Amino acid sequence: MNYFRAIANKNLLVVFLFGFSSGLPLALVGSTLQAWYTLAGISLLGIGALTLVGQPYVWKFLWAPFLDRFSLFRFGRRRSWILMTQLILAIGLIVMGCLNPAHTPYMLAFVAVGVAFFSATQDIAIDAYRTEILDPPSYGMGASVNTMGYRLANLLSGALALILAEWWGWQLTYFMMATIFLVEIGITLWAPSPTPFRQPLTLREAVVEPWHELWQRPYVVGLLIFIIFYRFCDALALSLNTTFLIREIGFSLTQIGSMAKIAGLSGSLLGALVGGLLFPLFGMFRSLFYFGLLQMTANLTFMWLAAVGKSVTLMSFAMFSDYFAGGMSSVAFVAFIMALCNKQYTATQFALLSAFTAIGRVFIGPLAAWMVEQWGWVWFYFSTFLIGVPALILLVWLHSKINLEAISS
Numbered sequence: 001m002n003y004f005r006a007i008a009n010k011n012l013l014v015v016f017l018f019g020f021s022s023g024l025p026l027a028l029v030g031s032t033l034q035a036w037y038t039l040a041g042i043s044l045l046g047i048g049a050l051t052l053v054g055q056p057y058v059w060k061f062l063w064a065p066f067l068d069r070f071s072l073f074r075f076g077r078r079r080s081w082i083l084m085t086q087l088i089l090a091i092g093l094i095v096m097g098c099l100n101p102a103h104t105p106y107m108l109a110f111v112a113v114g115v116a117f118f119s120a121t122q123d124i125a126i127d128a129y130r131t132e133i134l135d136p137p138s139y140g141m142g143a144s145v146n147t148m149g150y151r152l153a154n155l156l157s158g159a160l161a162l163i164l165a166e167w168w169g170w171q172l173t174y175f176m177m178a179t180i181f182l183v184e185i186g187i188t189l190w191a192p193s194p195t196p197f198r199q200p201l202t203l204r205e206a207v208v209e210p211w212h213e214l215w216q217r218p219y220v221v222g223l224l225i226f227i228i229f230y231r232f233c234d235a236l237a238l239s240l241n242t243t244f245l246i247r248e249i250g251f252s253l254t255q256i257g258s259m260a261k262i263a264g265l266s267g268s269l270l271g272a273l274v275g276g277l278l279f280p281l282f283g284m285f286r287s288l289f290y291f292g293l294l295q296m297t298a299n300l301t302f303m304w305l306a307a308v309g310k311s312v313t314l315m316s317f318a319m320f321s322d323y324f325a326g327g328m329s330s331v332a333f334v335a336f337i338m339a340l341c342n343k344q345y346t347a348t349q350f351a352l353l354s355a356f357t358a359i360g361r362v363f364i365g366p367l368a369a370w371m372v373e374q375w376g377w378v379w380f381y382f383s384t385f386l387i388g389v390p391a392l393i394l395l396v397w398l399h400s401k402i403n404l405e406a407i408s409s
Contacts, residue, residue: 011133012145014191018082018126019149021184025089025119027158028096028177029053029112031242035162035253036170038243040102047243048369053112057358060120064351065206067124069199076193077347078129083188085122089115090181097174127354128347131338132194143334144276147327151268155323156180159264162257200345210345214352219401223340226394227356230292230333232364233388234326237299237381239368244302248377249310259316267320271327279331284339285404287332288395291325296388298325303381333357336404 030051037047072080092115099108134142157177164173200206214220245251279287301318308314337357341349372380398404 010192012138012142014187015130015134015142016145016149017184017187018129018191019146020153021082021086021149021181021187022119022123022126022146023150023153024157024177024180024184025093025115025122026054027154027161028093028174029116029119031158031238032161032165033108033112034240035242035246035256036165037101037105038246039253040100040105042101042105044240044243044247044373045366045369046105048240048366050109051239051364051366053109054116054358056113056117056120057123058355060124060358061348061352061355063121064124064348065200065203065210067121067128067347068210068345069203069206075189077199078125078132078194079188079191081125082122082129083185085118085125086181086184086188088118089122090178092118093174093178093181097171097178100170123354124347124351127337127350129191129194131341131346131350132343133192134338136339139335139338140279140331141276143331143338144272144279146334147272147275147330148269150330151272151323151327152265155265155268159257159259162253166253166257206345206348210342210348210352213342213345214349217340219398222394222398222401224353224356226391226398227337227353229391229394230288231295231329231357232391233296233299233384234322234329236364236368236387237302237384238322239364240372241302244306244377245315249305249315251310251312251315255312255315259312259319263316263320264323267323268327271324272331273327274324275328275331278328279335283405284332284336285395285399288329288336288404289392291329291332292388292392292395295325295329296385296392298322299381299384299388303378303385306377306381 030053033053034047034050037050042050067077067081071077072084074080075083092111095111096108096115099111101108130142130146161173161177164176200209217223242256245256246253275287275291282290298318298321301314301321305311305314305318337350337353340353368380371383375383
């Protein structure tokens with residue numbers, strides 16, 4: 001199937017646009033918020049603790065059964081929840097823009113937790129929608145266009161937001177990000193409904209059966225451990241990345257934003273494109289292995305930057321490398337999660353599996369801050385490379401027991 005002809009398909013186009021909606025809030029409660037707190041003079045340990053704002057991404061499986069069991073409006077289970085969360089996210093970002101970490105750091109963090117909660121809820125509905133509207137042969141392509149939309153939104157709410165904040169202030173920046181969700185609401189109303197699958201008849205069935213079915217899988221514990229640690233090295237390396245570039249290296253917000261916009265955007269989109277093209281050729285196992293190896297190796301570019309010091313060229317190369325590798329590994333990983341889900345319990349199972357992925361990203365901040373204070377930035381980034389090795393070893397072992405190609409057929 002021709003790649004560009006495939007993404008012109010309405011279903012895949014909607015997957016791309018929903019991927020954008022899913023990725024937009026993450027930086028606004030993560031790296032962009034971290035930059036805001038950094039410039040407000042908050043301590044390194046305090047900024048490390050700020051990563052705990054993202055805890056709803058870890059615990060979203062607890063309320064995912066409600067999205068499997070109930071519909072809110074006449075638009076169906078998936079689109080009705082997406083619509084509701086997009087409206088609340090727009091309001092939440094406006095409220096965040098009205099606050100200031102220099103004066104109300106705890107209140108802003110509290111509101112950010114609320115935004116993260118509804119962002120995680122939106123993710124539940126969008127992940128379920130994507131898995132249900134695509135058939136298994138399209139999972140790789142769907143993961144590719146979803147990653148492109150997700151990464152594009154990350155860069156808009158991360159890189160471009162930093163530039164806007166330096167020139168126009170944080171309040172207007174967050175207000176502008178909120179207006180994007182008004183456009184996304186129109187997309188949700190336009191999107192087709194997925195083929196309906198059997199809906200759980202009771203809340204108990206929606207809660208118990210997805211877990212029961214998942215735990216009957218062979219080597220499920222090994223699969224869950226792999227899901228936690230596959231992106232762990234990347235999450236660790238990026239957990240304090242904005243603070244590293246501002247406070248340690250001395251880049252301005254505009255320098256970070258413009259370089260991330262150019263190098264990061266091109267790297268991310270190219271990585272997702274290359275990942276989508278190579279995934280059908282490599283298959284599930286080789287894609288996960290080689291794309292994951294590339295991701296952990298990309299962390300060494302930040303080690304190089306930490307050793308050399310301020311260099312716009314080197315920062316651009318590090319940004320491009322990280323986003324390119326991240327785009328490729330995301331394609332393989334999202335396709336892997338989609339393939340593991342039973343479509344009868346899509347929301348709950350995808351939420352559960354992706355929540356394991358978020359553990360590293362959310363809880364790693366305080367540990368990363370401690371590692372930097374003990375070892376310095378150079379050895380910190382080198383350790384993130386080494387931490388990626390066990391996940392690849394586990395992947396090889398799982399493939400010898402399960403044959404990962406079979407789950408994607």
